[in-house]
Amino acid sequence: MADDQLSRAFTALADPTRRDIVAxxxxxxATPGQLAEPFAMSLQAVSKHLxxxxxxxxxxxxxxxxxxxxxxxxxxxxxxxxWVDRYRRNAEERFRRLDAVLAAMDDDVQENHEDQQHEQxxxxxxx
Amino acid sequence: MADDQLSRAFTALADPTRRDIVAxxxxxxATPGQLAEPFAMSLQAVSKHLxxxxxxxxxxxxxxxxxxxxxxxxxxxxxxxxWVDRYRRNAEERFRRLDAVLAAMDDDVQENHEDQQHEQxxxxxxx
DNA sequence: CGCTTTCTCAACCGATTGGTTGACAACAAC
DNA sequence: GTTGTTGTCAACCAATCGGTTGAGAAAGCG
Numbered sequence: 001m002a003d004d005q006l007s008r009a010f011t012a013l014a015d016p017t018r019r020d021i022v023a024x025x026x027x028x029x030a031t032p033g034q035l036a037e038p039f040a041m042s043l044q045a046v047s048k049h050l051x052x053x054x055x056x057x058x059x060x061x062x063x064x065x066x067x068x069x070x071x072x073x074x075x076x077x078x079x080x081x082x083w084v085d086r087y088r089r090n091a092e093e094r095f096r097r098l099d100a101v102l103a104a105m106d107d108d109v110q111e112n113h114e115d116q117q118h119e120q121x122x123x124x125x126x127x
Numbered sequence: 128m129a130d131d132q133l134s135r136a137f138t139a140l141a142d143p144t145r146r147d148i149v150a151x152x153x154x155x156x157a158t159p160g161q162l163a164e165p166f167a168m169s170l171q172a173v174s175k176h177l178x179x180x181x182x183x184x185x186x187x188x189x190x191x192x193x194x195x196x197x198x199x200x201x202x203x204x205x206x207x208x209x210w211v212d213r214y215r216r217n218a219e220e221r222f223r224r225l226d227a228v229l230a231a232m233d234d235d236v237q238e239n240h241e242d243q244q245h246e247q248x249x250x251x252x253x254x
Numbered sequence: 255c256g257c258t259t260t261c262t263c264a265a266c267c268g269a270t271t272g273g274t275t276g277a278c279a280a281c282a283a284c
Numbered sequence: 285g286t287t288g289t290t291g292t293c294a295a296c297c298a299a300t301c302g303g304t305t306g307a308g309a310a311a312g313c314g
Contacts, residue, residue: 014137026217088204090153
């Protein structure tokens with residue numbers, strides 16, 4: 001995915017109003033008027049938010065007379081989770097390997113102790 | 128998760144420099160100096176980015192003499208994917224049900240080509 | 255046709271963002 | 285001590301953001 005589209009997507013979801021709109025649209029398509037109703041702001045402000053969401057590829061809009069129904073698109077959501085998950089898994093895999101190394105070192109220590117003093121493990125927590 | 132912390136997290140990842148930093152840190156801890164090296168910007172600018180990431184809970188910092196090594200924290204990444212995935216699955220489940228309705232209507236149409244018309248229900252869609 | 259509904263566009267405004275430079279704090283090393 | 289390395293803090297600046305109001309486009313309805 002193009003870098004700036006990912007930026008647009010994260011920027012779009014950085015605003016609580018736009019996250020609320022996405023949450024609402026996940027339940028079904030809605031017009032700008034319907035989407036604006038729960039908010040204490042002008043319809044124009046909501047219209048701007050919808051434009052941001054549309055340019056991020058998170059929603060699409062069709063036409064129905066004067067109405068412009070909004071539809072949630074899931075593809076960009078997929079790419080966002082893909083990005084986040086990639087680096088989360090990178091990091092967790094690295095921690096897993098580090099734990100293995102620490103466990104091996106622990107075994108060494110125990111072997112060096114003639115008598116083995118036993119398990120005191122799981123240095124999982126953060127510093 | 129607190130609303131504004133989710134906002135901070137999305138805001139943090141909205142910047143390409145900060146996403147690069149997260150990607151780098153997913154491979155292992157690094158100091159601000161090491162993180163700044165690949166970028167055509169001052170160390171101070173990178174320091175600011177790190178502050179944003181830290182306030183979003185995406186990284187933590189320890190101390191090692193003058194150095195302040197940065198460590199990627201995965202918990203907030205988890206919460207981000209959880210949020211995105213929730214509404215993505217909401218929407219996809221809805222589409223799945225809509226498809227089922229359309230398929231049922233299709234069946235009706237075919238049945239109508241001989242005999243009786245069946246009941247057609249499930250007002251799933253919005254207005 | 256004129257009138258209403260629905261929505262977007264344009265201009266404006268204060269707050270925030272992402273960068274800069276300069277000063278300096280903390281620590282190591284000489 | 286003094287010097288050098290590493291990093292943060294503070295002030296500043298242009299650009300962007302999230303809201304406002306006002307004007308008008310697009311469509312249905314009397």
